[in-house]
Amino acid sequence: MKSSTTDTTTLEPSSSVPAVETQEGSLPQASMPAIRTGRPRVVIVGAGFGGLNAARALAKADVDVLLLDHNNYHGFWPLLYQVATAGLEKEAIAYPVRAILRRQSNADFRMAHVESVDLDKRLVLTGTGSQPIPYDYLILAAGSADNYFGNNALARNTLGLKDLSDAETLRNHVLGAFERAAAEPDPETRRSLLTFVIIGGGPTGVEMAGALSELFRHVLRKDYPTLDIGQTSILLLEASDRILAAFPESLQRAAKRKLIRMGVQIKLGMAVESVEDGTVSLKDGSQIHAGTVVWAAGVRSSMLADTLGAEQARNARVKILPTLNLAQHPEVFVVGDMAYLEGYKGKDAYPMVAQVAIQQGKRAARNIISHIAGRSLASFRYFDYGTMATIGRSSAIFDAFGIHLSGRLAWLGWLFIHIIYLIGFRNRVIVLFNWAVNYFTYERGVRLITGGK
Amino acid sequence: MKSSTTDTTTLEPSSSVPAVETQEGSLPQASMPAIRTGRPRVVIVGAGFGGLNAARALAKADVDVLLLDHNNYHGFWPLLYQVATAGLEKEAIAYPVRAILRRQSNADFRMAHVESVDLDKRLVLTGTGSQPIPYDYLILAAGSADNYFGNNALARNTLGLKDLSDAETLRNHVLGAFERAAAEPDPETRRSLLTFVIIGGGPTGVEMAGALSELFRHVLRKDYPTLDIGQTSILLLEASDRILAAFPESLQRAAKRKLIRMGVQIKLGMAVESVEDGTVSLKDGSQIHAGTVVWAAGVRSSMLADTLGAEQARNARVKILPTLNLAQHPEVFVVGDMAYLEGYKGKDAYPMVAQVAIQQGKRAARNIISHIAGRSLASFRYFDYGTMATIGRSSAIFDAFGIHLSGRLAWLGWLFIHIIYLIGFRNRVIVLFNWAVNYFTYERGVRLITGGK
Numbered sequence: 001m002k003s004s005t006t007d008t009t010t011l012e013p014s015s016s017v018p019a020v021e022t023q024e025g026s027l028p029q030a031s032m033p034a035i036r037t038g039r040p041r042v043v044i045v046g047a048g049f050g051g052l053n054a055a056r057a058l059a060k061a062d063v064d065v066l067l068l069d070h071n072n073y074h075g076f077w078p079l080l081y082q083v084a085t086a087g088l089e090k091e092a093i094a095y096p097v098r099a100i101l102r103r104q105s106n107a108d109f110r111m112a113h114v115e116s117v118d119l120d121k122r123l124v125l126t127g128t129g130s131q132p133i134p135y136d137y138l139i140l141a142a143g144s145a146d147n148y149f150g151n152n153a154l155a156r157n158t159l160g161l162k163d164l165s166d167a168e169t170l171r172n173h174v175l176g177a178f179e180r181a182a183a184e185p186d187p188e189t190r191r192s193l194l195t196f197v198i199i200g201g202g203p204t205g206v207e208m209a210g211a212l213s214e215l216f217r218h219v220l221r222k223d224y225p226t227l228d229i230g231q232t233s234i235l236l237l238e239a240s241d242r243i244l245a246a247f248p249e250s251l252q253r254a255a256k257r258k259l260i261r262m263g264v265q266i267k268l269g270m271a272v273e274s275v276e277d278g279t280v281s282l283k284d285g286s287q288i289h290a291g292t293v294v295w296a297a298g299v300r301s302s303m304l305a306d307t308l309g310a311e312q313a314r315n316a317r318v319k320i321l322p323t324l325n326l327a328q329h330p331e332v333f334v335v336g337d338m339a340y341l342e343g344y345k346g347k348d349a350y351p352m353v354a355q356v357a358i359q360q361g362k363r364a365a366r367n368i369i370s371h372i373a374g375r376s377l378a379s380f381r382y383f384d385y386g387t388m389a390t391i392g393r394s395s396a397i398f399d400a401f402g403i404h405l406s407g408r409l410a411w412l413g414w415l416f417i418h419i420i421y422l423i424g425f426r427n428r429v430i431v432l433f434n435w436a437v438n439y440f441t442y443e444r445g446v447r448l449i450t451g452g453k
Numbered sequence: 454m455k456s457s458t459t460d461t462t463t464l465e466p467s468s469s470v471p472a473v474e475t476q477e478g479s480l481p482q483a484s485m486p487a488i489r490t491g492r493p494r495v496v497i498v499g500a501g502f503g504g505l506n507a508a509r510a511l512a513k514a515d516v517d518v519l520l521l522d523h524n525n526y527h528g529f530w531p532l533l534y535q536v537a538t539a540g541l542e543k544e545a546i547a548y549p550v551r552a553i554l555r556r557q558s559n560a561d562f563r564m565a566h567v568e569s570v571d572l573d574k575r576l577v578l579t580g581t582g583s584q585p586i587p588y589d590y591l592i593l594a595a596g597s598a599d600n601y602f603g604n605n606a607l608a609r610n611t612l613g614l615k616d617l618s619d620a621e622t623l624r625n626h627v628l629g630a631f632e633r634a635a636a637e638p639d640p641e642t643r644r645s646l647l648t649f650v651i652i653g654g655g656p657t658g659v660e661m662a663g664a665l666s667e668l669f670r671h672v673l674r675k676d677y678p679t680l681d682i683g684q685t686s687i688l689l690l691e692a693s694d695r696i697l698a699a700f701p702e703s704l705q706r707a708a709k710r711k712l713i714r715m716g717v718q719i720k721l722g723m724a725v726e727s728v729e730d731g732t733v734s735l736k737d738g739s740q741i742h743a744g745t746v747v748w749a750a751g752v753r754s755s756m757l758a759d760t761l762g763a764e765q766a767r768n769a770r771v772k773i774l775p776t777l778n779l780a781q782h783p784e785v786f787v788v789g790d791m792a793y794l795e796g797y798k799g800k801d802a803y804p805m806v807a808q809v810a811i812q813q814g815k816r817a818a819r820n821i822i823s824h825i826a827g828r829s830l831a832s833f834r835y836f837d838y839g840t841m842a843t844i845g846r847s848s849a850i851f852d853a854f855g856i857h858l859s860g861r862l863a864w865l866g867w868l869f870i871h872i873i874y875l876i877g878f879r880n881r882v883i884v885l886f887n888w889a890v891n892y893f894t895y896e897r898g899v900r901l902i903t904g905g906k
Contacts, residue, residue: 072900089543095898226561424898426898443552447549448544
């Protein structure tokens with residue numbers, strides 16, 4: 001079981017892409033403070049892709065690693081939408097951090113909610129009653145949160161999709177809507193219960209829309225013979241004029257065609273004004289009555305970023321040097337979704353995706369090793385493995401190495417990559433098994449309404 | 454996937470045990486009211502072993518069946534303690550009711566919480582805002598609830614194990630206790646965090662104690678290298694002078710020996726006075742400081758029993774005729790944990806176990822079919838397949854057909870029977886796979902602290 005955890009580094013890029021020592025790297029704007037005493041202590045906040053890869057990259061370093069997370073598991077968020085649509089149990093995409101670190105003798109884990117960082121005293125604060133945690137080096141990899149752009153009513157009245165609880169809540173809500181609709185005599189109320197609005201046409205929104213359509217058409221249609229499945233609507237609202245803006249235009253078109261064939265209504269140029277009491281009000285004045293409204297329109301840096309007093313850029317992400325550390329506190333590294341660094345495809349900011357977090361986590365760890373050894377730090381270099389999104393059964397889009405693929409081959413590539421990156425033998429088998437059952441029987445065993453009494 | 458659901462009737466007893474038409478059966482004390490109109494409507498409350506088997510036994514009858522449950526799934530509670538001890542994901546022991554009933558054209562399901570029954574008007578009441586549900590025949594199979602014998606503080610300060618939420622809460626609590634202990638500097642507090650008290654030495658308490666011991670000794674010992682696993686204690690408190698009172702004495706002794714070898718401290722004759730703020734006070738005046746207190750000391754009939762106005766016996770179970778219906782309302786059948794009927798091994802009441810519920814559910818259904826056909830009702834006859842409990846790895850006790858088994862063979866029998874009775878191909882494979890991983894690697898993948906943010 002343990003050996004499988006190393007597979008996450010199978011596609012290790014650094015062997016093929018040599019790190020380059022750059023000018024910025026060798027001259028941080030402030031000098032690093034001295035190590036307090038004994039072995040340097042590296043504290044890592046967050047056990048996601050960035051933090052976990054940083055911890056593992058420090059396995060052979062002469063440091064003490066302390067990894068902190070408010071969960072005791074690493075969540076494989078790329079498959080979260082499948083938990084929300086009854087395709088996978090949540091336990092299949094979560095893996096205990098302590099199991100991952102068991103054989104790494106220099107690493108310890110603590111389950112803690114990091115409230116803030118005292119950058120000057122080099123202390124991580126984890127809330128009342130707990131001792132502050134001192135560090136010599138700090139890697140902040142706390143990920144992202146839903147971005148409601150300051151609109152608290154949006155946060156209250158929509159369902160997010162950021163963690164296991166969100167996914168289970170969303171699954172319960174969707175299945176509960178069908179249960180209520182089946183017992184509802186009024187046709188207007190029933191129609192509104194069976195209207196599902198997804199706000200945001202990025203990969204999360206598209207994957208969610210496709211998975212909901214399959215759940216309704218293949219599974220719930222048979223579960224609820226008294227409901228007319230033609231009464232259900234899935235609306236994908238996007239404020240801009242295109243879905244999947246990060247993908248090439250040919251793949252956008254392919255995804256759009258596929259979604260429309262699956263019965264998803266794509267509404268472009270539809271900015272949401274408010275969501276109140278089951279009614280979505282759009283900026284053009286029109287309204288949609290929907291029992292379920294999913295928020296997939298934006299993410300921002302983890303709230304921890306706001307407590308640092310460091311400079312923040314778009315989506316509240318923390319501005320970092322090309323060596324991934326803070327200009328004023330070079331012993332503090334920020335990686336992944338929390339970090340803002342330009343240089344992607346020329347001048348864009350690196351996107352909030354798993355590959356950036358993985359590669360930045362490793363680079364931060366190596367830069368700490370370099371600094372301890374008295375070597376200069378290297379700038380982050382990104383190896384782009386491409387991006388992909390799945391739309392439904394035998395259908396995905398795949399954009400990598402100049403190759404634009406859509407359809408079954410892209411879907412098989414998507415399956416393969418996701419199984420490779422999933423941690424743990426048990427989880428891989430359970431995910432593969434669920435997919436196989438799903439594929440061959442059109443069944444989804446996890447359509448359970450859980451929680452509550 | 455669908456065909457497997459019929460396997461729950463594999464061990465169908467009625468073919469080998471002919472139903473006997475008895476005196477009581479042919480002469481119910483009150484006569485049944487006439488069918489209102491059209492096809493008779495059978496309402497079944499509860500989708501557990503009793504209700505589900507009743508519904509399926511009505512598959513070919515000329516009736517409309519409406520099955521009600523407050524969950525949308527059938528829970529396989531015999532494996533609930535494995536969910537609570539991180540051995541199985543909760544989704545593996547739950548199966549959607551609608552999937553089970555899909556091919557039964559005369560059956561419908563509604564997710565609803567039944568609050569009470571108006572026996573005179575023949576209406577099932579499911580709470581404010583919902584239409585009362587009329588019935589011609591009613592089968593009450595709402596199962597059981599934890600019995601705290603009127604002590605509300607016990608209910609508040611202990612952890613129960615009655616449904617999926619309970620099991621997930623208990624798992625989170627146990628794993629959380631280790632996380633807190635790992636960060637706790639005070640040795641007294643740490644020792645109390647690592648003390649686990651189970652109140653009740655019946656099958657649930659014994660299985661829970663064994664599973665916790667294995668979780669601590671095989672898994673958490675490696676997860677928490679800084680904790681001394683010798684500091685953990687598992688105490689099994691039993692008020693009477695023996696554990697597993699329903700089993701033969703030789704098997705009680707075998708179970709006791711095994712538990713002691715696994716490090717479980719068995720305290721007999723220990724009645725609990727109160728549980729407050731992490732302290733268990735016993736009737737003999739002594740106290741135990743424990744971070745986790747599990748209540749496995751008693752169950753009672755579902756609270757629904759108290760709303761009927763029918764005569765209740767021990768554990769609030771509803772007194773029924775040998776034909777399984779109420780003397781005053783012969784159109785109302787009560788089966789399983791809710792029902793009180795003497796005649797088990799001579800004069801005892803039938804125990805609150807799955808086999809009684811399964812066989813009573815089928816008998817109630819057949820008696821309704823008989824009544825519609827103008828035939829007399831048959832008394833319940835129990836075919837005893839025996840009882841079993843698992844204690845740990847390769848260890849169980851098994852008492853059936855006069856054979857008393859303990860050890861590996863009993864354990865294999867236990868595995869086999871539980872897989873047979875589990876509904877659904879997906880769940881069977883996932884449970885078997887988890888058991889195999891657990892057996893060969895001593896790993897438990899589901900040691901996740903979920904819920905909450």
